[in-house]
Amino acid sequence: MTSGSSTGRHTPTRNTVPEPEPGTRLLNSATARRAGIAAGVLMALSGIAYAADWAMSSGEVPRGVQVAGIDIGGMDRAAAQSALELELNSRATQPLTVRVGDESVDIVPANAGLGVDWNATWDRIGGQPLNPFVRLASLFTDRTVSPVADVDDAALDRQVQELRALDRQPVEGTVRFEDARPVPVYPVPGRVLDAPAARTALLTHWADGGVLDLPVISTPAEVTQQGVDTAVSTLAEPAMRSAVTFTGKGGNGTLEPAQLAGVLRFTPDGHGGLALGYDNDAAIAVLAPQLAPTEVEPKDATFTPAGNDRLTLVPAVVGDKISWPRTLEALPGLVSATGERSAAVVYEPVQPALTTEAAEKLGLVEVVGSFTTGGFTGPSGVNIRTVAAKVNGAIVLPGDTFSLNGFTGPRGAAEGYVESGIIDKGRPSTAVGGGISQFATTLYNAAYFAGMEDAGHTEHSYYISRYPAAREATVFDGAIDLQFRNNTPHGVFIEATADSSTVTVRLWSTKTVDVESIPGPRTKETEPTTITLPKGDDCIATDGAPGFTTSDTRVIRDYRTGAEISRHTRTVKYDPIPVVKCVAPGEDSGEDSDADSNADSGEDSDR
Numbered sequence: 010m011t012s013g014s015s016t017g018r019h020t021p022t023r024n025t026v027p028e029p030e031p032g033t034r035l036l037n038s039a040t041a042r043r044a045g046i047a048a049g050v051l052m053a054l055s056g057i058a059y060a061a062d063w064a065m066s067s068g069e070v071p072r073g074v075q076v077a078g079i080d081i082g083g084m085d086r087a088a089a090q091s092a093l094e095l096e097l098n099s100r101a102t103q104p105l106t107v108r109v110g111d112e113s114v115d116i117v118p119a120n121a122g123l124g125v126d127w128n129a130t131w132d133r134i135g136g137q138p139l140n141p142f143v144r145l146a147s148l149f150t151d152r153t154v155s156p157v158a159d160v161d162d163a164a165l166d167r168q169v170q171e172l173r174a175l176d177r178q179p180v181e182g183t184v185r186f187e188d189a190r191p192v193p194v195y196p197v198p199g200r201v202l203d204a205p206a207a208r209t210a211l212l213t214h215w216a217d218g219g220v221l222d223l224p225v226i227s228t229p230a231e232v233t234q235q236g237v238d239t240a241v242s243t244l245a246e247p248a249m250r251s252a253v254t255f256t257g258k259g260g261n262g263t264l265e266p267a268q269l270a271g272v273l274r275f276t277p278d279g280h281g282g283l284a285l286g287y288d289n290d291a292a293i294a295v296l297a298p299q300l301a302p303t304e305v306e307p308k309d310a311t312f313t314p315a316g317n318d319r320l321t322l323v324p325a326v327v328g329d330k331i332s333w334p335r336t337l338e339a340l341p342g343l344v345s346a347t348g349e350r351s352a353a354v355v356y357e358p359v360q361p362a363l364t365t366e367a368a369e370k371l372g373l374v375e376v377v378g379s380f381t382t383g384g385f386t387g388p389s390g391v392n393i394r395t396v397a398a399k400v401n402g403a404i405v406l407p408g409d410t411f412s413l414n415g416f417t418g419p420r421g422a423a424e425g426y427v428e429s430g431i432i433d434k435g436r437p438s439t440a441v442g443g444g445i446s447q448f449a450t451t452l453y454n455a456a457y458f459a460g461m462e463d464a465g466h467t468e469h470s471y472y473i474s475r476y477p478a479a480r481e482a483t484v485f486d487g488a489i490d491l492q493f494r495n496n497t498p499h500g501v502f503i504e505a506t507a508d509s510s511t512v513t514v515r516l517w518s519t520k521t522v523d524v525e526s527i528p529g530p531r532t533k534e535t536e537p538t539t540i541t542l543p544k545g546d547d548c549i550a551t552d553g554a555p556g557f558t559t560s561d562t563r564v565i566r567d568y569r570t571g572a573e574i575s576r577h578t579r580t581v582k583y584d585p586i587p588v589v590k591c592v593a594p595g596e597d598s599g600e601d602s603d604a605d606s607n608a609d610s611g612e613d614s615d616r
Contacts (some may be wrong), residue, residue, distance in 0.1 A: 027074075032359065052075050064369050071137055073151040077216040077324035083153070096157060097125050097216050099262035106220045107211075108174040110200050116172075118215045124163025125216070128464035129157035140245050158212045169208050172223070176201040181277060182232035184245045186270035193237045196230030205358050234284035240275060244285045248273060250350075253343045255296060255336060257303035257354040258329075268342070284346070297331075300354060305329040306562040310368035311402055312517070320502060320517055328359035370405070371500030372519040377460025382451045383511035384475045388429035389444030392513050393423045394425070396448045397505040400514075405501040410464050411456075413449060413484055413491040420445060420486045446483040448512055449491045452505070453482040455514040456493040457601070459501070460522035460565050464492035472554070472583040479561035479581040482528060497521055522574065529560030529578070544591040553588035 069126045070089045076084040079096050081089035101124055104115035113289045118124075135156050185192050206224040214221055253264045264272065278284040307328030312320040320363035332355045339352035385393060396417060405411045420426045420442040429443030446469065453466055457480065466482040467489050472479070482491045502517040537553035562578040 014500050015347075019569075025460060039552050050416065069137070069423045070134065071152070071564055072155060074134055074154055075151055076105040076134065076154045077156055078218055080151075089436040090131075093125075093130075093156075095125075100216050100218060105215060107172070108220055108222045109172060109202055110177065110225050112177075113177045113220070114172070114175065121211065121214045121215075122161030122166070122563055123166035123211065126157040126159035130154075133157055146483075155213055157218050158215065160212060165211065166330055167206050169202070169211070171206065173202055173204070177226050179230035181230050182234065182237040183275045183283065184237065184240050186245075186249075186267075186273075189249045189266035189270055191241045191249065193241050195237055196232050197357040199228040200225040200487050201228055202226075226467050231277040231279070231281070232283060233281040236278075236280075238284035240285075244275075245273070245282070247347075248285070248344045250347070250371040252350065253340070255300070255339075255354050256351060257300045257331070258356065260300060260303045262299035262354070263577050264292065268295050271339075273344075282585055285341075287337070287340050289333065292337055292340065293333050300331060303354070304331060304356075307359045309361045309363040309404075310365045311363075311404070312368070312373060314504055318375075322365070322368055324365040325361040325368065327361065327362060329356050330359045331355070332357045368500075371406075371502075373500055373502045373517045375517065376457040376515045377458070377518045377520045378461070378516040379500075379513065380451050380454035380458065381511055381513040382475060383446055385440055385444060385447055385510060385512075388427045389447065390507070390509060391427050392420075392442055392540075394507040396420065396445055397507040397514075400448075400452070403507040403564070405495040405503070407495055407500060408497050410492055410494045411501075413452065413458075414486065415490070442486055446484075446573055448507075448514075449484045450481040451514045453491055453493075454480060454504075455503075455516050457526070457563065458524045459516040460497075461501070461516075462496040464491075464494045466491045468581050468583075470584050471586045472557070477526070477561070478528065478531070478559045478583075479579055480528075520568050522568050523571070525564040525566070527562040529562065529566065529580075531557040531559045533558040533582075535585050537587050539588040539590060541590045541592055544593045548591035549589065550591045551586060551589045554586040556583045556585035558582045 025148045070081050070084050070086055072082045074080075076093055077097060077100075079093060081092060101119045102117060105118055106115050107115055133156075142377075177199045180194075180197035182196035185194055203224040205224050208502065210221065210223055236388045236505070248269065249266045252266060253269055255262045272288050272295075274286040274288050275283040276286055294505055305326065305328050307330075308326035310325035311323045313323055315321045333489040335355040335357075336352075343350045399417050400413070403416060418424070422441055426442040426445075428441050449466075454477070457463075467474075468479070468481055469483045472478060483489060484491050497518060499519040500519075504515040504517060506513050535556040537555060539553070542548040558580065560578050562576060565574045566572060568576055
């Protein structure tokens with residue numbers, strides 16, 4: 010081993026960062042200081058600017074704020090409030106156009122319960138923002154604020170409900186006909202107002218101005234276009250191939266294709282298609298006139314006098330009438346038939362209201378009450394003969410009530426009545442149907458002596474000398490009636506005849522009572538007043554007559570035993586008949602009175 014050899018120990022190597030050059034270290038330090046200073050200055054300036062902006066905008070509305078399109082950003086709050094109130098209060102009272110689908114209508118927001126909740130609206134607008142970035146952004150952007158609605162819920166609900174009038178129901182597809190040619194009618198969807206969403210839209214946007222579109226819900230039709238096309242090809246066109254005929258007893262009824270088209274009806278089948286239906290009334294309207302000669306009308310049994318002592322029974326006729334429901338049951342099969350299109354009419358018997366058997370049991374064997382009046386001429390005679398012919402042959406069943414007005418119906422010119430005398434407001438006048446009260450009095454007395462129950466009658470206001478006092482009746486079409494009730498177990502047949510001057514009514518039944526009339530004395534006579542009228546067609550002169558009070562007592566006794574059954578007295582007060590003078594202009598009437606009468610208006614005078 011030599012002295013220069015290694016001792017065997019290792020000295021480790023140290024890893025160290027090289028130190029920067031002295032010039033570089035000085036440069037970085039300066040840059041950092043300058044950047045910090047600049048940042049500090051910028052922050053200071055920003056703070057100053059923020060403070061200045063805050064100070065200058067204090068009490069103002071935040072920049073960029075628009076309420077219902079009204080720009081109030083940066084305005085003094087009081088000025089902004091005035092501007093908003095002026096505009097929004099005006100909008101509340103002016104018409105607002107709302108649109109529902111393709112239809113529009115104007116409403117007034119205030120009438121719909123809409124206004125502005127100012128406190129809530131200002132809460133929504135808010136104050137100056139603290140966030141500097143928000144304040145900075147407000148220099149370049151706008152913020153839209155909707156006014157908060159002050160709402161009368163009931164009024165708004167009513168308005169929304171009224172807008173439902175603009176709902177449009179879907180138009181269903183169908184088939185119509187041009188003569189006998191089927192034409193498709195394709196469906197049109199409907200739409201209805203989405204009431205909850207529409208209410209929200211009104212609350213939110215009523216003040217926006219312009220047209221407000223309200224939300225709707227589409228309502229599709231049940232029938233599809235394909236369903237219509239299928240109905241045309243498979244139902245309508247085959248139905249129009251040829252006429253449909255119904256064969257009756259001695260005659261036929263035919264529905265030609267154009268007429269058949271008016272009978273067919275198409276309705277949704279629930280599966281997008283159309284079902285074929287039929288309007289039976291429309292079919293009957295076409296077929297009934299053609300087939301009417303094949304029917305036999307039912308006729309009640311009736312009677313005809315055979316001399317003065319008996320009636321001859323005229324048997325009833327059982328009708329043979331078409332049963333339309335059963336006949337038209339064949340229509341669907343005929344419409345779809347490819348060959349012969351004919352079916353038989355179905356008839357059914359119709360019993361008369363009074364059958365022969367029932368008539369035989371009525372007991373119409375003798376005259377039980379009869380009365381005759383006379384003294385009429387001219388137009389009154391025409392009316393009396395007309396009403397007598399109408400009533401002749403009427404049958405009143407046991408327990409039934411006969412009404413003269415109800416049985417004859419209207420008594421006007423169309424029914425053969427003519428103008429004749431009446432009493433109108435206490436004065437003689439004329440009207441169509443005048444004179445019928447003479448027949449009413451004759452019928453009343455026949456029923457009186459037959460022992461029929463009085464079911465309502467009215468005497469004349471004035472006494473007419475050819476009638477028995479307190480035993481007479483007046484009538485007026487639709488107002489004053491004559492009624493009696495058949496209170497016997499037998500039927501009553503009314504025989505009414507009239508010639509040129511007399512009218513007679515006889516009641517046939519089975520006699521069960523005797524009737525006596527006891528007239529009362531005349532008392533309390535009153536003298537007539539005088540009425541002076543201008544001479545002319547409207548003035549009919551009369552001599553007048555005194556008024557008085559009298560009575561009549563009807564005594565009813567059992568026909569077989571003579572025992573009294575009832576006794577009834579009726580007292581009647583007759584007004585004096587005014588003296589009517591017709592005076593020409595300048596002529597002295599000799600009377601000062603021009604009084605009127607209290608008589609019932611329109612009373613038949615039987616003149």
